[in-house]
Each structure stands twice: as structure tokens, then as C-alpha cells.
Amino acid sequence: MPKIDNRTLKSSEIREIGEALFGTSWQGEMARAIGVPRQSIGHYLKSGGVNGAQTAAIIGLVARVAVRDLLAVDERQVVSDARHTQLLELLRRFDSL
Numbered sequence: 001m002p003k004i005d006n007r008t009l010k011s012s013e014i015r016e017i018g019e020a021l022f023g024t025s026w027q028g029e030m031a032r033a034i035g036v037p038r039q040s041i042g043h044y045l046k047s048g049g050v051n052g053a054q055t056a057a058i059i060g061l062v063a064r065v066a067v068r069d070l071l072a073v074d075e076r077q078v079v080s081d082a083r084h085t086q087l088l089e090l091l092r093r094f095d096s097l
Contacts, residue, residue: 009058010049014041017058021065033061 009017018026018041021033027041034057044050050058 006051007055007059008049008051009055011045011047014044014049014058017062021061030058030061034058 015026018030022029028038031038031041034054036054036057044054
């Protein structure tokens with residue numbers, strides 16, 4: 001696996017990540033999420049991309065959002081499984097009458 005410090009994110013990749021995470025109005029949201037001024041995102045896009053710490057911050061953002069989404073799915077699954085169990089127990093009770 002390549003080191004993130006040596007990886008360069010091109011402008012098109014930054015835009016792709018931003019839109020995937022935050023939709024069409026992504027630049028301000030991305031800036032807040034990685035802790036930089038909004039103007040920095042515009043600079044990243046105009047300069048052709050980023051490397052080093054900026055790349056690590058953006059890749060880290062993708063990882064955090066992915067984990068948050070997976071945890072939300074897991075939480076919904078736990079609730080669904082509990083509901084399913086309750087309904088099956090109720091059905092068994094009424095089927096035995």
C-alpha cells in the first residue's frame with residue numbers, strides 16, 4: 001500500500017471526493033471537515049492538486065465518513081434485528097394458542 005505522504009490528489013480527485021461526500025455544494029463542507037479555510041479548497045483545485053498533509057487530511061476524511069456510515073448501518077441492523085426477534089416471539093405466542 002503506497003504511503004499517503006507520497007500520494008498526490010489531483011484536482012479532479014479532490015472534486016470527486018468532495019461531491020461524493022457532500023453533494024454539489026461540497027467545498028465549504030470539506031473545508032470545515034478537514035479544518036482549513038474555504039479558500040484553501042479553491043486553491044487546491046486551481047493549483048492542480050495537493051500532496052503531503054493535505055492529501056492525508058482528505059483521505060482521512062473519506063475514512064472517517066466511511067466508518068461513520070458503516071456504524072450507522074450496523075446500528076440500524078441491530079434495531080431491525082431486535083424488532084424482528086420481538087415480532088417472531090409475538091408470532092410464536094399467538095401461533096401456540
